[in-house]
Amino acid sequence: MSTNQHSHAIAQKLDRQDPLATARDKFFLPGNLIYLDGNSLGPAPKAAFADLEEAAHREWAQNLIGSWNSAGWFDLPSKSGAIIADIIGAQKDEVVACDTTSINIFKALHAALSLRPERNVIVAEAASFPTDLYMVEGVVGTTQTKNIRLEGIDAPEIEALIDEDTAVVLVNQVDYRTGKVRDVGALTRHAHANGAIIVFDLCHSAGIMPVELNQHEVDLAVGCTYKYLNGGPGSPAFIFCATKHLADVQQPLSGWWGHQTPFAFNQSYSPDPGIRKFLCGTQPILSFRAMQAGLELTRQYDMGKIRKKSMALTDLFLSEIMKFAEEYGVGLASPENAQDRGSQISLTHDSGYEVIQALIERGVVGDFRTPNIMRFGFAPLYISYQNVVDAAAILKDILETEIWRDPRFKQKSAVT
Numbered sequence: 001m002s003t004n005q006h007s008h009a010i011a012q013k014l015d016r017q018d019p020l021a022t023a024r025d026k027f028f029l030p031g032n033l034i035y036l037d038g039n040s041l042g043p044a045p046k047a048a049f050a051d052l053e054e055a056a057h058r059e060w061a062q063n064l065i066g067s068w069n070s071a072g073w074f075d076l077p078s079k080s081g082a083i084i085a086d087i088i089g090a091q092k093d094e095v096v097a098c099d100t101t102s103i104n105i106f107k108a109l110h111a112a113l114s115l116r117p118e119r120n121v122i123v124a125e126a127a128s129f130p131t132d133l134y135m136v137e138g139v140v141g142t143t144q145t146k147n148i149r150l151e152g153i154d155a156p157e158i159e160a161l162i163d164e165d166t167a168v169v170l171v172n173q174v175d176y177r178t179g180k181v182r183d184v185g186a187l188t189r190h191a192h193a194n195g196a197i198i199v200f201d202l203c204h205s206a207g208i209m210p211v212e213l214n215q216h217e218v219d220l221a222v223g224c225t226y227k228y229l230n231g232g233p234g235s236p237a238f239i240f241c242a243t244k245h246l247a248d249v250q251q252p253l254s255g256w257w258g259h260q261t262p263f264a265f266n267q268s269y270s271p272d273p274g275i276r277k278f279l280c281g282t283q284p285i286l287s288f289r290a291m292q293a294g295l296e297l298t299r300q301y302d303m304g305k306i307r308k309k310s311m312a313l314t315d316l317f318l319s320e321i322m323k324f325a326e327e328y329g330v331g332l333a334s335p336e337n338a339q340d341r342g343s344q345i346s347l348t349h350d351s352g353y354e355v356i357q358a359l360i361e362r363g364v365v366g367d368f369r370t371p372n373i374m375r376f377g378f379a380p381l382y383i384s385y386q387n388v389v390d391a392a393a394i395l396k397d398i399l400e401t402e403i404w405r406d407p408r409f410k411q412k413s414a415v416t
């Protein structure tokens, strides 16, 4: 048997034994596409189409304003939040879906500062997804908190930056670029030992691995639903606040949806006592309706099984890639050990952008992150082991033939 046949035989066996194999059929995936970009935008769950049809033709067109009550539109942020809570290990009344991750970071940071008014330092990661840092800057511009300490600039490890002056620590559970995973429990304990509040960004972990916010006693968290939760383009984000903080915490975007009695139309603001205090204004209902199917779908599956398959998929991809990586100048930017990474493998290559474009043309969709990272996400609900072996073989072919050198692969689009 050639190595190629051997890899295919292994993949077929793993696919036959895969307890999640049938989930793939619940997604619409065009043709023979190998979609390794669910970490940027998840595919459409088939059930979402019927929901959208119903939301447009019956709820909106027929029932109009009555749908706020009859179709439960007004409760969608809490109802969706309760499903997300199940997925991330929180109580149902600790999460609402709303707004965008960026906006929720702003609210969460302010909320954390409201719990630690005597402290003036925000700790974050220099390698964070940039919007997280931009929002930190925005918060600094609107509060007395003037000190930002960044892991990677002010110290190599974040732990060293947390002390008795630290009000809040903002960190990603999974690094968007490399896939490196944080120990949520250990970092939370360290923050708490120093009296700081911790906010986790779950954009690259929610839906793909156990988060267990309550078990680790996390204070606040945010995340998006259009990546591994398959909520659709621009679907609402979410925000979590631990029950013990709900009574005291304040967020600055005091809009009417966060009011205790929005339809009393009082002249002054008094926040909802529960998690709805994190709402601001009217939510994008059609996007909420598109999101339901993805959330329900993920909740059906055991997160332990999802994580197990995720590690096996990335391990298989890595072992296939390592057979030829060195020969073609491909490096590994993700942790070698599956326990230490999320559901992605990031590879480096000097012409990574062009290689990714050539892969897309061959039906393997990954993405490029500056300066030289090729990112491949492996979502266990719709990626098979056969997909993994095929993607690696196509990558090898592109590197071997150097087809990526063709000028058509150099053109940059607005979104990469």
Ligand SMILES: *Cc1c(COP(=O)(O)O)cnc(C)c1O
Binding pocket: 100, 101, 102, 103, 129, 131, 132, 172, 176, 201, 203, 204, 224, 237
């Ligand atoms: C995707 C992502 C975001 C996205 O923020 P939006 O406001 O939803 O555009 C934020 N933070 C991280 C870490 C992400 O991966």
